[in-house]
Amino acid sequence: MRHSFIGVDWGTSSLRAYRVVDGEIRDRLSTADGILSVASGEHASALADRLEGWTTDGPIVLSGMIGSRQGWKEAPYVTCPADSQSIASARLAWREPGLGDLVLVPGLLAHDGRGVPDVMRGEETQIIGAMHALGVTDGVFLLPGTHSKSARVRAGRIESFVTFMTGEIFAALKAHTILGRLMTEGPTSGLGFKRGVADGAEAGPVGALLHRAFASRTLGLFDLLPTTELEDYLSGLLIGAELAASLSKDSPEAIVVGASDLTRRYTEGARVLGFSLTLAPEDCVALGQGVILSHAR
Numbered sequence: 001m002r003h004s005f006i007g008v009d010w011g012t013s014s015l016r017a018y019r020v021v022d023g024e025i026r027d028r029l030s031t032a033d034g035i036l037s038v039a040s041g042e043h044a045s046a047l048a049d050r051l052e053g054w055t056t057d058g059p060i061v062l063s064g065m066i067g068s069r070q071g072w073k074e075a076p077y078v079t080c081p082a083d084s085q086s087i088a089s090a091r092l093a094w095r096e097p098g099l100g101d102l103v104l105v106p107g108l109l110a111h112d113g114r115g116v117p118d119v120m121r122g123e124e125t126q127i128i129g130a131m132h133a134l135g136v137t138d139g140v141f142l143l144p145g146t147h148s149k150s151a152r153v154r155a156g157r158i159e160s161f162v163t164f165m166t167g168e169i170f171a172a173l174k175a176h177t178i179l180g181r182l183m184t185e186g187p188t189s190g191l192g193f194k195r196g197v198a199d200g201a202e203a204g205p206v207g208a209l210l211h212r213a214f215a216s217r218t219l220g221l222f223d224l225l226p227t228t229e230l231e232d233y234l235s236g237l238l239i240g241a242e243l244a245a246s247l248s249k250d251s252p253e254a255i256v257v258g259a260s261d262l263t264r265r266y267t268e269g270a271r272v273l274g275f276s277l278t279l280a281p282e283d284c285v286a287l288g289q290g291v292i293l294s295h296a297r
Helices: 043-050 084-089 123-134 166-176 191-201 208-212 215-221 227-246 260-272 284-296
Strands: 005-010 015-021 024-031 060-063 092-096 100-104 108-111 117-120 139-143 148-154 157-164 254-256
Touching: 005 284, 015 284, 060 284, 084 123, 084 284, 100 284, 108 157, 117 157, 123 139, 123 148, 123 157, 123 284, 139 227, 148 227, 157 227, 166 227, 191 208, 191 227, 191 260, 208 227, 215 227, 227 260, 254 260
Parallel strands: 005 060, 060 100, 139 254
Antiparallel strands: 005 015, 015 024, 092 100, 108 117, 139 148, 148 157
């Protein structure tokens, strides 16, 4: 695929853009201008400002929360199972004065065993890019973040996925509960994180994680962990619980997609539990946008 286009991954709190010429990324930019920082009706001018001086022969491809109800235009969800072709078929396309042709990638909808809906916007594009880059059509794809995703792919189709509020819950517990009061800055040995992963993944009754989280305080109170390790313990506890719910010995290949700092922690956590994760390359979102664009033509 040697397409030329500008790819924009526009999320809640950030914007990443790529200028792709003949299939190669020539320029990148990253800003903190997420959709929540843009007033209604100002998306076109905001994007034009960010992309000033960028030109290609192709369209601008948008993915992420920019296609949500709080974004530029709301793109209907595609119901799982879904592949790159079905996602491309549900795209929104229009011509915007001053910007040219735009293509908006829709998000995905899945339901759990109780019929409760789950959604993603943007991660589907990263998964498609990772599949293309690695030549993988079956496996478990982990996408760490504020709202982490665990997706199962079979025969090139995203069959199902689950959202874990791992990052947001960690940030809330650390900043807004008593658990953060004993946490201190300083060098760490990694033992707190490893212990947290193991504790979080340990089987137990419903609600066990709510009890175990309190150990982020008591292990420090009784000098069973240095206070510099408590933050890592809490992080490991939540990541361990997520990994235990996402991976199994019978699972096909497991791949982690995302920023290097998070993927490294997930890789370390998986190793504690006896799993091995394959790291997807950077810029999977631009790769996925290229795949989707190839189906849209």
